[in-house]
Amino acid sequence: MTQFREGIPGAFVGLAAGLIAGGLAALVGQPLGWALVTTVALGLTLGAFGGAFGLLVAAGRLPAGRFAPVALYWLVAFPLARLVHEVTVGLVLTGQARLPSDLAGFLAYQGIVSLGWAIGFLWLHERVALRLRQSRSGAAAAR
């Protein structure tokens, strides 16, 4: 259970990204279904990968304290999350599960964008993790 807590900050950042995309879609009058699909498809996959990142670091499978492992992790995970998003949106809107027409170009582009995502993810992840540690140590001290 304690170890699962380590996945919370990453899951939170991923879900937040999906919520922002979906929430803005709803705010500007996109159909609720479109907004929900974006929130779920993008938020859940990014959240799942973000949570898994925290668990891997806690288990010692990914080294903590360096940027390169984070960038490499998202180099694989981010394009996959976007692929899930694209396919799911297509499936819900048109009823057909189709891969992007230029799959290699799509994945390569997402791979490069993942570097920027990795910086933002790490930045927010550290901030949220610090908050959680502080509130936990505060609660422990109160006990």
Add this chain to the structure above:
Amino acid sequence: MPIRKLPDAPPSIHLLGPTVFLVALGVGMGESYMWPRLVLVFGPDIRWLFLIGVTLQAVVMLEMARYAMATGESIFFGAARVFKPIMWFFFVVAVLVYIWPGHLSAGAAALEKITGIPWTVSACVGLVLVGILFSLAKVIYNLLENLLSILIGLLVVSTAVVAAMVGTWSDLTSTVTGMFQFGYFPAQAMSPEWFPIIVGSIAFAGPSGMQQMWYTLHLRDSGAGMGAHIPKVRGLRHAGDEEKMPSRGFMFDTEDSAELAKWKGWRRWVTFDALLLFWGITMLVTVSFTVLAQSASRTSPDVKALIESGEREAALNAMSDAFASAGGPVLGAVFLGFIALIGLNATLGLFDSFSRGQADMTYHFVPGAKKFRMSHLYAGFLWGVITFGILILLFGPADGPGAILDVLAFLSTFAMGAYCVVLLLVNNRMLPKPIRPKLITNVIIGFGAVFYLGMLFFSLFKFGVVVG
């Protein structure tokens, strides 16, 4: 300077640091508007100049940090140690350039487009809220670092997600490869119309004007290096808790190998900040916005004309509309949301930085100012600039009187050349030999001085126009 112990450096991955202020101030109109505009006019190959501008700023950041972390003093204090009038020059430039609330207009106008609230209303309310927020804070630095970290984090994450959904492989490759077309300079760029704009865009690549100098104050308040021995600036409500501010900085024992090892740790930490956070995020945002602008200009040819014409607000709105037609209304609103967020970050950072810098110079160098606490002086400058800002927003020209706009643009760029000269002097004359910069670093900073001042004066004498 008195000798004290250098604290241990944090690990390199420690992302929570004062770079967030530099990113908040530096990622602005240059990244989201000026460079995308140049790319649409001259093509992606013009971006090699951006690469040089931002890389130069990353080295400047490292050298600013060298002095501040080694002494706990701001670069203004360092300038006064070299020659006091230089410091007063920066004091006057800060008042002349940064007192005008024009920087609020783009963000507030974008907010008006999304919410319908008139921009002067949101700008005035925003100003008062910023004043109250900073006055109530126990330690202003901590509050702002927390706030800006979340805002910048959201900006970076959202920019990446939107760029992932809108851009294409070819937009990205042309934008990135354009950064390495060294020497590309079309004949049209060498005209009175465009050359000053290009000079301004290079100067505005990353932090511009005095923003790098203020970074030394944030480094100090974050407790980086010898800054750990300097008390933090508090909000007005908690000013009574502030410890006595020392009249000068401190130095560590550079003959002690253990202390030098800690110093190397601090240099690694700040280098990580400069390269990954500052350089990386600035690049990410500009590349993303350029990709977005290219995508928008394909969708709507009107956007290209509007962006080229230099009507900033019209161009930003047209870009937003183009995104809306390309990827649904969500993208139009997201784009304007980014502009509002960038404006909010810059405003928060700018008001704090201006007040911090002026308070620091006043406290140390105005006779009798030490009767007050630093927090009181900070609050005085903060509320002064807020009151002036509201009056100007309601009754005057937001960017400053038209007659002196050129002078302000000149001073802002001149200050950048001047701080390169100051950096060379303080780091090579004031610091002990073991921690002075290497020759290559001095050459780069010297190049910076020649680059900023040379282009400024060339533009002035050749075309009779200062930076655009």
